[in-house]
Amino acid sequence: MHNDIGSIVLTEEQIKAACQRLGKQLTADYQHTVPLCVGILKGSVLFMTDLIKEIDTHVEMDFMDVSSYHGGMESTGEVKILKDLGTSVEGRDVIIIEDILETGTTLNSIIDLLSYRKANSIEIVTLLDKPSKRKVDIQAKYVGEKIPDDFVVGYGLDYQEKYRNLPYIGLLKEEVYR
Ligand SMILES: O=P(O)(O)OC[C@H]1O[C@H](OP(=O)(O)OP(=O)(O)O)[C@H](O)[C@@H]1O
Numbered sequence: 001m002h003n004d005i006g007s008i009v010l011t012e013e014q015i016k017a018a019c020q021r022l023g024k025q026l027t028a029d030y031q032h033t034v035p036l037c038v039g040i041l042k043g044s045v046l047f048m049t050d051l052i053k054e055i056d057t058h059v060e061m062d063f064m065d066v067s068s069y070h071g072g073m074e075s076t077g078e079v080k081i082l083k084d085l086g087t088s089v090e091g092r093d094v095i096i097i098e099d100i101l102e103t104g105t106t107l108n109s110i111i112d113l114l115s116y117r118k119a120n121s122i123e124i125v126t127l128l129d130k131p132s133k134r135k136v137d138i139q140a141k142y143v144g145e146k147i148p149d150d151f152v153v154g155y156g157l158d159y160q161e162k163y164r165n166l167p168y169i170g171l172l173k174e175e176v177y178r
């Protein structure tokens with residue numbers, strides 16, 4: 001598996017530092033409320049578990065599975081809800097936790113849905129942000145790292161469902177795609 005990686009984009013140490021920094025900001029910003037952290041499956045699982053350990057105040061967690069990618073590398077623009085929340089968001093302060101924000105299609109539809117369900121506030125935390133690929137005007141308040149327009153894998157992010165268990169984020173060698 002490691003042999004398929006051509007270069008590293010974020011090391012384990014850089015990921016840990018990003019989680020610590022974001023965790024501190026969230027601790028300060030959510031002192032007076034108990035936010036509902038919503039992890040977007042499956043990519044955000046590794047990031048969410050590391051991030052919430054760095055939040056030093058009460059939080060609750062739930063998950064949604066919303067898919068706009070179907071095994072390849074390009075967004076189809078279609079968003080399907082595969083698994084919905086088990087918690088009501090009405091009146092809640094929601095923190096959406098994502099591994100990557102790219103076109104914004106996925107988060108845009110989730111925000112629309114949670115607003116319709118009357119969440120009190122909705123903020124986005126994303127480990128990675130690819131602003132150059134944005135199609136929808138959407139910004140994350142909390143960003144781990146801005147990255148260029150390359151397809152990354154690892155730490156939750158897959159290529160054809162593999163590489164999610166890499167502890168760092170990297171680029172695949174060209175030959176892996178052939
Ligand atoms: O900003 P966008 O262009 O919408 O892309 C970002 C979304 O794409 C990935 O999810 P994916 O649908 O691949 O599901 P996965 O997390 O289960 O791999 C990623 O986890 C984000 O949810």
Ligand SMILES: Nc1nc2[nH]cnc2c(=O)[nH]1
Nearest residue numbers: 102150151152153157158
């Ligand atoms: N694995 C992976 N999924 C994505 N979804 C949106 N961008 C990416 C990316 O760069 N890598």
